[in-house]
Amino acid sequence: MKPLLIIDQLRAGIEGREILKGISLTVNPGEVHAIMGPNGSGKSTLASVLSGRSEYEVISGSVTYNGEDLLEKAPEERAQAGVFQAFQYPVEIPGVSTANFVRTSLNAIRAARGEEPLDPSAFLMRMKERMALVELDPSFLQRSLNEGFSGGEKKRNEIFQMAMLEPTLAILDETDSGLDIDALRIVANGVNALRTPNNAMVVITHYQRLLNYIVPDVVHVLMDGQLVLSGNKDLALELEAKGYDWLRNDGVVA
Amino acid sequence: MSAQEHLVQQGQPVQQGHEAQQAREEGHEHPATADVGIATFSDAVKATFRHEEWKYTNLASLITTFGDAERATKSAELASSDHRILIVNGIAEQIIPEATVLASAPAIESVPGTASASPFTTYVAAEAQCIVEVRIPKNTQREQPIVIDVVTNGSTRTMIGATRIRIIAEEGASVVVHEKHHGSGSHECMDLTLTEIVVHANSTVQYAKHTQLPEMLRHIGSTIAHVHAHGTLHTHAMCLGGPYVRNDLYIRLEESGAEAYLNGLSVLRGHEVADNHTTVDHLVPRCHSDELYKGIYYDASMGIFNGKVLVRPDAQKTTAYQSSRSLLLGDRAQINAKPQLEIWADDVKCSHGATTGQLDNEAIFYLRSRGLTLEQARALLVDAFAQEMYDRLP
Ligand SMILES: Nc1ncnc2c1ncn2[C@@H]1O[C@H](COP(=O)(O)OP(=O)(O)OP(=O)(O)O)[C@@H](O)[C@H]1O
Ligand SMILES: [Mg+2]
Numbered sequence: 001m002k003p004l005l006i007i008d009q010l011r012a013g014i015e016g017r018e019i020l021k022g023i024s025l026t027v028n029p030g031e032v033h034a035i036m037g038p039n040g041s042g043k044s045t046l047a048s049v050l051s052g053r054s055e056y057e058v059i060s061g062s063v064t065y066n067g068e069d070l071l072e073k074a075p076e077e078r079a080q081a082g083v084f085q086a087f088q089y090p091v092e093i094p095g096v097s098t099a100n101f102v103r104t105s106l107n108a109i110r111a112a113r114g115e116e117p118l119d120p121s122a123f124l125m126r127m128k129e130r131m132a133l134v135e136l137d138p139s140f141l142q143r144s145l146n147e148g149f150s151g152g153e154k155k156r157n158e159i160f161q162m163a164m165l166e167p168t169l170a171i172l173d174e175t176d177s178g179l180d181i182d183a184l185r186i187v188a189n190g191v192n193a194l195r196t197p198n199n200a201m202v203v204i205t206h207y208q209r210l211l212n213y214i215v216p217d218v219v220h221v222l223m224d225g226q227l228v229l230s231g232n233k234d235l236a237l238e239l240e241a242k243g244y245d246w247l248r249n250d251g252v253v254a
Numbered sequence: 255m256s257a258q259e260h261l262v263q264q265g266q267p268v269q270q271g272h273e274a275q276q277a278r279e280e281g282h283e284h285p286a287t288a289d290v291g292i293a294t295f296s297d298a299v300k301a302t303f304r305h306e307e308w309k310y311t312n313l314a315s316l317i318t319t320f321g322d323a324e325r326a327t328k329s330a331e332l333a334s335s336d337h338r339i340l341i342v343n344g345i346a347e348q349i350i351p352e353a354t355v356l357a358s359a360p361a362i363e364s365v366p367g368t369a370s371a372s373p374f375t376t377y378v379a380a381e382a383q384c385i386v387e388v389r390i391p392k393n394t395q396r397e398q399p400i401v402i403d404v405v406t407n408g409s410t411r412t413m414i415g416a417t418r419i420r421i422i423a424e425e426g427a428s429v430v431v432h433e434k435h436h437g438s439g440s441h442e443c444m445d446l447t448l449t450e451i452v453v454h455a456n457s458t459v460q461y462a463k464h465t466q467l468p469e470m471l472r473h474i475g476s477t478i479a480h481v482h483a484h485g486t487l488h489t490h491a492m493c494l495g496g497p498y499v500r501n502d503l504y505i506r507l508e509e510s511g512a513e514a515y516l517n518g519l520s521v522l523r524g525h526e527v528a529d530n531h532t533t534v535d536h537l538v539p540r541c542h543s544d545e546l547y548k549g550i551y552y553d554a555s556m557g558i559f560n561g562k563v564l565v566r567p568d569a570q571k572t573t574a575y576q577s578s579r580s581l582l583l584g585d586r587a588q589i590n591a592k593p594q595l596e597i598w599a600d601d602v603k604c605s606h607g608a609t610t611g612q613l614d615n616e617a618i619f620y621l622r623s624r625g626l627t628l629e630q631a632r633a634l635l636v637d638a639f640a641q642e643m644y645d646r647l648p
Contacts, residue, residue, distance in 0.1 A: 051623050079625035091620045095638025101621075104634060109625035144638075161624065 002067070004029050004200050005169055010061035012049045018059060019045045021225035027169070030197040034211055034236065035204045037222035038244050043204045044088055046222070047173045050202075051085040052078050065169065079105075080112035082168030086158035086175050088204075092146040098157065099141035102127065102164055109165060130163035134190040151178035159190045166194070171202045176210040188213030208240040223247060292376045295414055295444065296321050301373035310529055310558050310590065311500065316472075320444050323412040325383060339402040344383030344415035350400060356385040359420060362450075362478065367562070368533040369476040369502030378448035378476070382418035390427040390457075399430035399648065406471055408441030419449040423457035423485075430460040430648040437471040447475035453485035455509070460488040460648040465528075467496025476502040481541075484511035490647055491547070493520040493528035503532040507541035507569075518547035519643035522555035522587075529558040534576075536569040536599075545576040548643055550636055551587035558590045563604060565597040572599060576606040581613065581639055583632075 005027040012020040019042045027033055035043055049056050050063065052075035063070040070078060093101070107117040118126065131138055134156045146154050155175050162170055172191070176184055191201070191214050203214055211219070211233055219235040220227045221244070228247055229235070292298050299316045302308040326343035332355065333340075333348040340348035346355050362379045364371045390396055406415045423429055435445055445467075453459045465473050473496060481487050493499050505514045520528040534543040549557040559578045580589040593606040613635045621631035 053619055074628075075619060075622040076625050076627050079623055085623055087620070091614075091616045093617050093620070093635070093638065095641045096634055101624075101634070104626060104630065105621075105624040108627065108630060112625065165624070 001028050003027065003064075004066060005070075005202075006062075006064040008062045008064070010046075010049070010063060011059040012045065012056050012061075013059060014045075014056050019056075019225050020049065022061070023222075023225070023227055025220065025227065027200045027202065029200055030195075031217045032195070032201045032203060032214060034216040034219045034233075035202060035222055036206065036219065036236065036239055041222045042225045043222055044173055047085055047088075047171045047202075047204060050078075050171055051075060051083060076108070077112075079165075080109050082199075084162050084165055084167030084170045086155070086162060086170065086172045088173040088177070090146050090154045090158055092144070092148075094144045094147050096145045097142055098145050099127065101145050102141075102161060105161070106164055126164065130160055133163050133193055134159050135186050136160050152180065152183045155179055156183065156187060156190075159187050163190060163194055166199075168199045169202070170194075170199070171204070173204045174206065175203075176205050176207055184210065185213060208236040211236045221247060292373055293381065295323070295377060295446070298373040298377040301376075307367075307531060307560065310527065310556065311498070316444075319442050320412065320414055323414045323442075323444065325414050325416070327383070337398045337400055339386060339388070339400065340405070341384065341386065341403065341415075341417050342405045343407060343413050344417050346384040346386050349386060350388070352390060352396075352400075353386055353388045356387050356420075359385050359387070359418065359450075362448075365504070365535070368478075368535070369504035369531070370478050372476050372502050374446055374474045375448055375476040375478070375502070378416045378418055378446050382416045382448065385418040385420065387420040387422065388429075388431070389422045390424060390429045392424040393426040394424075395427070396429045399432055402431060402433045404433065404435045404445060404447060406435075406437035406439075406443040406445040408437070408439035408443040408470060410439075410441070412441045412443065413439075414444045414446065416446045417448070419447065420452075421449065421459065421461065422452045423454055423459045425454045426456045427454070428458040431462070433461065433463045435463070435465045435467060435473050435475070437468055439468075439470060441470060443471045445471060445473045445475070447473070449475065449477045451477065451479035451487065453479065453481040453487045453512070455483040455485060457482075458486045458488075460490075462490035462492060462647055463501065464492045464494065465496050465499045465501075466492075466494045467499065469497060471496060472498040474500040477504070479503075479505045479514070481505065481507050481509075481512035481514055483509035485509075486513045486515075488515045488646075488648065489517065490643070491516075491518040491520075491530055492643075492647075493518070493522070493530070495522065495526060496528075497525070498527045498529075500529045501531070503530070504535070505533065505543070506535045506537060507543065508537055510538050510540040512538075512541045514541075514543045516543070516545035516547070517643055517646050518549075518559070519640060520547075520549040520551070520557050521640065522550070522557060523552045524555060525553070526555045527558070528556075531558075531560045531562075533562040533564065534574065536563070536565045536572045536574060536602075538566075538568055539570045539572070541569065541572055543574045543576075546643075547578045548639065549578075549580040549589060550640060551580065551582050551584060551589060553584040554586035555584060556588045556590070559608075560590075560592045560594070561606070562594045562596065563606070565595075565599050565602050565604065567598040569599045570601045572602040572604070574602070574604045578608045579639075580608075580610045581636065582610060583612070583636070
C-alpha cells in the first residue's frame with residue numbers, strides 16, 4: 001500500500017528556536033495515529049507545520065503527502081488536496097456566518113478540484129445531515145463563526161466542518177479537550193463515521209479516554225520535539241498509569 | 255435667551271394647517287439667515303482657513319475649482335411621487351405628499367465647534383437654491399422609506415448645488431429617510447447640503463445618508479438634529495466612494511429620554527477622502543447615545559473621524575458610548591481618528607475607543623486552512639467587518 005503521509009526527519013521551529021527536532025512518521029490510508037505527550041512538547045507545532053502556518057520555519061527534513069511535497073504548498077492548497085486540521089483553539093470570526101463560511105469553504109475546495117459548486121438544496125441537505133452527526137443545533141448556522149460558542153461547541157463545529165469537507169488526512173488537535181462525557185462520545189462517533197479505508201487521521205490528545213472511542217492503530221509519544229516511543233493502543237493505557245517521567249529517565253530519549 | 259433654549263424653541267412645530275404652511279412658504283414665520291460675510295462658496299471656504307476642523311481639506315483647490323462655478327436657477331416643474339424626492343443641482347424637481355418647497359426657513363443657531371457653526375452651514379442656510387421640508391404628521395407611522403435623491407450634474411459646466419432639507423417627525427410619528435448623493439457629468443461639481451432633523455417627543459427617525467460619488471463630484475454636508483423627549487434618532491453615514499466627502503453631524507439631545515444612535519461606514523479606494531465630524535450634545539438628564547463608525551481604507555485613501563461627545567452640566571444620568579474601528583488595507587492608506595469627550599456632569603456613563611488595524615492573521619490562516627484562497631479569505635473578512643453596518647441600515 002502506498003503511504004498517505006511520510007514525515008521524514010522533520011526539524012522545525014519558530015523565531016530561531018527549534019521545536020521539532022527530527023520527526024519521522026508514516027501514515028497509511030485507513031489508519032488512525034494518536035500522538036500524546038506533555039504540554040509544550042511540540043504537538044500543536046507539528047500540526048501547524050503540516051497545515052502550513054507560515055510563522056513556523058522548516059529547518060530540514062521533508063513531508064510527502066500523496067506522493068507530493070506538502071511543505072511547498074500554500075495552506076489552501078493543502079486543504080484543497082484533502083488535508084484538514086481541527087484546531088485546538090478555533091478562532092472566532094465575527095460577522096461571518098457559519099453557513100456562509102462552510103459554503104465558501106466547500107465550494108473553494110470543489111472549485112480547486114474542477115468541480116461545480118454544490119447546488120443550494122444539496123448543500124443544505126448535506127449541512128443538516130452532518131450537523132446531526134455531531135448533534136449541533138441548526139441555529140448555529142446563522143451565528144457568526146465560533147463567536148460566543150462554548151468550548152465544546154467550537155470543537156463540535158470543527159468536526160462538523162470536517163464532516164462537510166470529507167478530508168483525506170485529518171489532524172485533530174486536542175479535539176477532546178474541554179468536552180464533557182456526552183460531547184466526547186458524540187464527537188468520537190462523528191469521527192468514526194467519517195473513517196474510510198482511504199482516509200487517515202492523526203489524533204493529538206492528552207487523554208486515553210478518547211482512544212476508547214477512536215481506536216488508534218498506533219500511539220506515539222512526543223517529548224521535547226521528538227517521537228520517543230511508539231506502540232499499540234495499550235501504550236496509551238500505560239501512559240495514563242505511569243505518566244511521562246519514566247520515558248525521560250530510562251534512556252529512551254536520545 | 256441662551257443658545258440652548260433658542261434651539262429647543264426652533265425645534266417646535268410652528269403652527270399646524272394650511273395657513274401655517276403658507277406662512278412658512280412666504281417666509282413670514284422666520285427671517286432668512288442674515289449672516290454677513292458668507293454670501294458665496296468662496297467666502298465659506300475662506301472662513302475655514304487655518305481651522306483645526308478643516309485641516310485635512312485642500313481648501314485652496316476648492317476655491318480654484320469652484321470659485322466661479324455656476325448655480326442652477328431654473329425652477330423646474332414640480333413632479334410628484336409617493337416616496338421619492340428628487341433634487342437636481344439644488345433645484346427640487348419632484349416631491350412627495352408630505353413635502354413642501356419653502357421660500358425660507360428658520361435661522362440656524364450657531365453652537366461653536368459643531369456642524370451648526372460650519373461656514374458651509376451658514377452658506378447653505380442663506381443661499382440654498384431650494385428648501386424642501388418633509389413633515390410626518392402626529393402619530394403617523396410611515397411604512398415606506400422616503401428616498402431623497404440629491405443629484406449634482408456637471409454635464410456642461412462646473413456646478414455647485416446648494417440644497418436645504420428639513421425632516422420633521424411630529425409627536426409619535428416614525429419615518430425612514432434615505433438621503434442619496436450622487437451625480438454625473440464631465441465637469442467638477444460640488445454638492446452642498448444642509449439637513450435639519452427634528453425628532454419630536456416619542457417619534458423615531460431613521461436617517462441614512464449615502465454618498466457614492468463619481469470622480470468629478472465632491473460633497474460637503476451638514477446634518478443638524480434635535481431630539482425631544484423619548485424620541486429616537488438613528489443616523490447612518492454610508493461613505494461608499496467619492497473624491498472628497500465631508501459630513502458634519504450635530505445631534506442635540508434636548509429633552510430627557512432622547513436617544514441617538516450614530517452609525518458610519520466608509521469604504522474608500524484610490525485617493526478618496528471621507529471626513530466625518532460628529533457631535534452628540536447631551537443637554538439634559540437621562541439621554542442616551544451610542545456611536546459606531548467603521549472604515550475600510552484601500553490604496554492611498556484617507557478617513558477622518560472626529561467624534562465629539564458633549565455632556566453639559568445639567569445632563570446627569572447620561573449614557574454615551576462611542577467607538578471607531580478602521581481597517582487599513584492599503585500601503586498608503588490613512589485614518590485620523592480623534593475622539594473628544596467633554597464631560598461637565600459627574601453622574602454619567604461614557605466610554606470611547608478607537609482601533610485601527612489590519613486583518614487578523616489568525617482568522618486569515620483559519621480560512622485558508624479550510625480551502626479559501628488568500629484573496630477570498632481577505633474579502634470575506636472585509637465583508638464581515640462591513641456587514642455589521644449594512645445590517646443596521648433601515
Ligand atoms: N508561535 C509561537 N511562538 C513562540 N513559541 C512557540 C510558538 N508556538 C509554539 N511555541 C513553543 O513551542 C513549544 C511547543 O508548543 P506546542 O504548542 O507545539 O506544544 P503542545 O505539545 O501542543 O502543548 P499542549 O499540550 O500544551 O497543547 C512550546 O514551548 C511553545 O511555547
Ligand atoms: Mg497543543
